[in-house]
Amino acid sequence: MKQPSVGRAIEIRKATAVADDILVQHYLALWESYGTPDDQMQPDATARVLAFIQDARKHRGLAVFIATVDGDVAGSIACQRHISPYPDVVMPVHRQYGYIWSVYVEPAHRRLGIARRLVDQALDHLRSIGCTTAVLHSSEAGEMLYEQAGFKLAKEMRRAL
Numbered sequence: 293m294k295q296p297s298v299g300r301a302i303e304i305r306k307a308t309a310v311a312d313d314i315l316v317q318h319y320l321a322l323w324e325s326y327g328t329p330d331d332q333m334q335p336d337a338t339a340r341v342l343a344f345i346q347d348a349r350k351h352r353g354l355a356v357f358i359a360t361v362d363g364d365v366a367g368s369i370a371c372q373r374h375i376s377p378y379p380d381v382v383m384p385v386h387r388q389y390g391y392i393w394s395v396y397v398e399p400a401h402r403r404l405g406i407a408r409r410l411v412d413q414a415l416d417h418l419r420s421i422g423c424t425t426a427v428l429h430s431s432e433a434g435e436m437l438y439e440q441a442g443f444k445l446a447k448e449m450r451r452a453l
């Protein structure tokens with residue numbers, strides 16, 4: 293249900309590496325929200341996320357944004373230049389994908405427009421580092437949010453192996 297946001301101070305800030313633990317915590321909570329059983333998770337999941345973040349910050353223009361409500365951490369998002377899974381032959385000025393991941397808002401702070409504001413910040417950041425298109429993979433919970441933010445379904449085909 294939509295919650296009233298009147299009177300609550302919602303702030304979004306660009307995070308430094310000091311806040312990496314918040315992103316890790318939210319990213320793991322996101323996998324939990326998908327119903328991923330604990331025994332399917334990598335035992336060193338935290339270290340893996342931290343290593344990914346550090347590499348993306350160094351090489352791919354990673355930015356992390358944190359949302360707070362009345363000073364309490366409420367949500368976060370990460371984005372960076374996307375690495376193509378096939379050879380890139382088009383000049384980045386014409387085609388540079390940016391990838392958005394770990395869009396997470398804590399249950400107590402949902403339906404206040406926080407995710408939408410986080411997505412807008414991520415889009416601004418991707419534009420600022422020269423991206424021409426933003427890409428993400430949506431959860432079911434995220435579909436309406438991304439449609440509202442202007443995302444369209446694209447064709448990715450999959451089959452089980």
Ligand SMILES: CC(C)(COP(=O)(O)OP(=O)(O)OC[C@H]1O[C@@H](n2cnc3c(N)ncnc32)[C@H](O)[C@@H]1OP(=O)(O)O)[C@@H](O)C(=O)NCCC(=O)NCCS
Nearest residue numbers: 395396397402403404405406407408430431433434436437
């Ligand atoms: C999906 C998620 C990020 C949405 O966060 P949020 O801050 O509650 O979203 P917002 O308040 O910004 O919602 C923006 C719009 O998205 C849609 N929306 C968001 N949550 C919805 C829900 N539970 N049911 C229906 N529509 C929803 C609405 O259209 C909403 O606009 P409105 O409130 O004006 O109607 C949050 O529910 C979450 O963290 N879920 C678990 C993790 C996850 O699935 N993340 C997405 C990964 S791709």
